[in-house]
Amino acid sequence: xxxxxxxxxxxxxxxxxxxxxxxxxxxxxxxxxxxxxxxxxxxxxxxxxxxxxxxxxxxxxxxxxxxxxxxxxxxxxxxxxxxxxxxxxxxxxxxxxxxxxxxxxxxxxxxxxxxxxxxxxxxxxxxxxxxxxxxxxxxxxxxxxxxxxxxxxxxxxxxxxxxxxxxxxxxxxxxxxxxxxxxxxxxxxxxxxxxxxxxxxxxxxxxxxxxxxxxxxxxxxxxxxxxxxxxxxxxxxxxxxxxxxxxxxxxxxxxxxxxxxxxxxxxxxxxxxxxxxxxxxxxxxxxxxxxxxxxxxxxxxxxxxxxxxxxxxxxxxxxxxxxxxxxxxxxxxxxxxxxxxxxxxxxxxx
Amino acid sequence: xxxxxxxxxxxxxxxxxxxxxxxxxxxxxxxxxxxxxxxxxxxxxxxxxxxxxxxxxxxxxxxxxxxxxxxxxxxxxxxxxxxxxxxxxxxxxxxxxxxxxxxx
Numbered sequence: 001x002x003x004x005x006x007x008x009x010x011x012x013x014x015x016x017x018x019x020x021x022x023x024x025x026x027x028x029x030x031x032x033x034x035x036x037x038x039x040x041x042x043x044x045x046x047x048x049x050x051x052x053x054x055x056x057x058x059x060x061x062x063x064x065x066x067x068x069x070x071x072x073x074x075x076x077x078x079x080x081x082x083x084x085x086x087x088x089x090x091x092x093x094x095x096x097x098x099x100x101x102x103x104x105x106x107x108x109x110x111x112x113x114x115x116x117x118x119x120x121x122x123x124x125x126x127x128x129x130x131x132x133x134x135x136x137x138x139x140x141x142x143x144x145x146x147x148x149x150x151x152x153x154x155x156x157x158x159x160x161x162x163x164x165x166x167x168x169x170x171x172x173x174x175x176x177x178x179x180x181x182x183x184x185x186x187x188x189x190x191x192x193x194x195x196x197x198x199x200x201x202x203x204x205x206x207x208x209x210x211x212x213x214x215x216x217x218x219x220x221x222x223x224x225x226x227x228x229x230x231x232x233x234x235x236x237x238x239x240x241x242x243x244x245x246x247x248x249x250x251x252x253x254x255x256x257x258x259x260x261x262x263x264x265x266x267x268x269x270x271x272x273x274x275x276x277x278x279x280x281x282x283x284x285x286x287x288x289x290x291x292x293x294x295x296x297x298x299x300x301x302x303x304x305x306x307x308x309x310x311x312x313x314x315x316x317x318x319x320x321x322x323x324x325x326x327x328x329x330x331x332x333x334x335x336x337x338x339x340x341x342x343x344x345x346x347x348x349x350x
Numbered sequence: 351x352x353x354x355x356x357x358x359x360x361x362x363x364x365x366x367x368x369x370x371x372x373x374x375x376x377x378x379x380x381x382x383x384x385x386x387x388x389x390x391x392x393x394x395x396x397x398x399x400x401x402x403x404x405x406x407x408x409x410x411x412x413x414x415x416x417x418x419x420x421x422x423x424x425x426x427x428x429x430x431x432x433x434x435x436x437x438x439x440x441x442x443x444x445x446x447x448x449x450x451x452x453x454x
Contacts (some may be wrong), residue, residue: 012364012373060364060375061382084360087375087382111380149379 003297005281010266011237013061014054015249018047018075020241022068023095025130026118028157028192028199030252031241033067041241042261044074048081050243050261055085057266059237065091065249067241076104083109090114091155094141095134102144113145113152114182120168124161139176146177153180153222159199163209170215180220183210185317188306188331189253196330203322229287229318230294233278233301237265247275250302255337274311274337283312287320307331352400354441355429357393361437365390376436383435392428396438401429 019041022033042050051062062082069075070092082088090105091114097105105113115138119125125135145152154173156162162169166183173181185206186192186199201209210225224230236248245257245268257272269275283298291297298304299315307316307325309332314321364373372390374383385393391411395404405425412420432438 007368008366009368012366058364060362060373083380084377085362085375087380109377109380111382 003281003283003286003291005231005234005279005296008235008279009270010058011235011269012058013063013235013237014059014265015063015065015236015238016047016051017066017238017240017246017249017252018064018069018078019067019072021071022066022093023071023131024068024093024134026191027128027130027195028159028186028190030187030189030192030249031067032190037072038241042243044072044078046243046261047074047078050239051078051082052085054265055082057264059086059265061087061089063089063091068093068095070096070101076108079105079110080108083111087111091116092141093129093134094138095131097137097141097144099144099147102141102148102150105145106148106150110150113142113150114155115142115145115152115178116155116157117169117172118156119162120165120172124165128159128161139172142173142176142178151179152177153182153220154178155182155184157184157186158201158206158209159186160201161199163201163205166209167212167214170213170219174216174219178219180222181215182222183213185224185300185303187250187302189250189302193330193333197328200328200330202326202328203317203319206317206327207319224300225317226287226319227289227293229290229299229315229321231281231283231296231298231301231315234281234296236279237269239265245272245275247278248302250300251278253336254302254305254334278311283314284310285314285321287318289320290318305334309334351442352402354398354400355396355404355438356398356441357396358436358439363390363393374435374437379436381436383437388424389428389432392425393432393437396429396432404429 019037020031020033021037069090088110089112090110094115117138118128122135126132142152156169170181188196215221238246238249239260240246243259243261245260245265246252246255257268257275278301281297286297299318301311303317304313304315305311316322316325360377362375370387372385374385395407408425409420
């Protein structure tokens with residue numbers, strides 16, 4: 001039976017991977033960040049007209065992540081040019097996010113902050129970030145954002161070190177004034193591939209960690225495991241630091257849909273065959289519980305492709321679709337697809 | 351004296367007709383809201399018209415589309431919710447319920 005996701009003619013929301021520079025040295029950085037911007041990253045002078053053009057194309061929300069967006073030269077100018085046009089969200093580790101910066105972000109009109117914590121204590125967090133003192137700075141950043149009146153969430157990637165600390169991280173998030181905690185999967189991307197065996201949890205361990213999570217009253221939870229596993233490709237749009245359309249930041253290692261500075265994003269969205277295929281929801285298997293709650297089919301396409309090498313495969317992070325896939329084993333590297341190339345129906349050739 | 355309704359300064363709409371909804375962005379304080387067809391229609395009518403004019407056009411549009419929900423209560427509820435979300439502002443303060451019911 002052919003399944004289908006909800007349909008969008010053009011994307012209303014977009015994620016911007018504004019830079020691959022970051023002052024931290026996180027062991028599982030998906031962007032394999034460096035301390036300085038990489039060659040070819042778009043400058044602020046190029047981002048501003050690109051974002052204005054995206055707004056003209058109908059984009060009404062921009063989610064900025066990196067790298068560390070605050071490490072991007074001119075980032076506040078980019079944000080200031082964007083907030084009159086779009087709802088803005090900022091994912092950050094909080095390094096350099098002082099009280100003054102938080103107040104400036106509020107003055108600019110930032111809509112929401114999302115701060116990553118990699119542990120409930122300095123020992124765990126700083127071990128992951130590679131920078132002593134970063135835990136305290138991240139916690140301080142959350143306080144500053146909240147004090148400036150910016151709704152703020154805490155994000156945590158579920159790993160061997162963070163799993164036993166989830167409830168403590170939730171408690172800390174609430175104490176710092178966060179609205180929600182988002183528990184995210186670990187993806188085999190970037191430097192995470194180099195430490196996969198140390199960090200990756202089995203399906204059973206992930207499920208157990210989520211079941212054991214205790215949240216303070218009033219702290220919201222965002223998580224995408226069964227029965228909330230969604231295939232969000234149908235509405236996904238993303239541009240990386242180099243101006244390339246990649247659909248979703250979790251597809252960063254696998255696809256390149258083209259140059260968003262040269263071709264209108266809407267045209268890429270409408271015409272790229274692989275992009276269209278990923279959004280369609282035409283997958284091999286769909287979890288009934290998750291499709292009922294999320295309205296989409298098959299779960300995450302990045303995870304499916306990473307572990308199975310097929311874009312239409314089941315998402316192994318969904319316990320109902322896992323079928324014995326060992327999530328602790330690093331999947332093989334996959335070739336990156338250039339614009340529009342699909343071979344053998346589902347598999348890609350670079 | 352009739353109430354005049356207008357979209358709040360800086361509000362941007364992003365219609366998504368393929369999903370029968372509309373996103374509405376308010377820059378100050380920043381928020382993004384999802385609107386159903388009724389709220390979307392009412393907001394689109396808040397362009398400086400008086401409340402009786404909005405009601406007249408609202409009922410006409412709903413009747414034309416054959417859709418449900420063409421009640422004064424639905425319109426009043428939409429206006430109150432849109433105002434609470436900061437999407438519309440009134441320039442003359444007057445009770446709204448009576449006027450809508452009269453228009454129906």
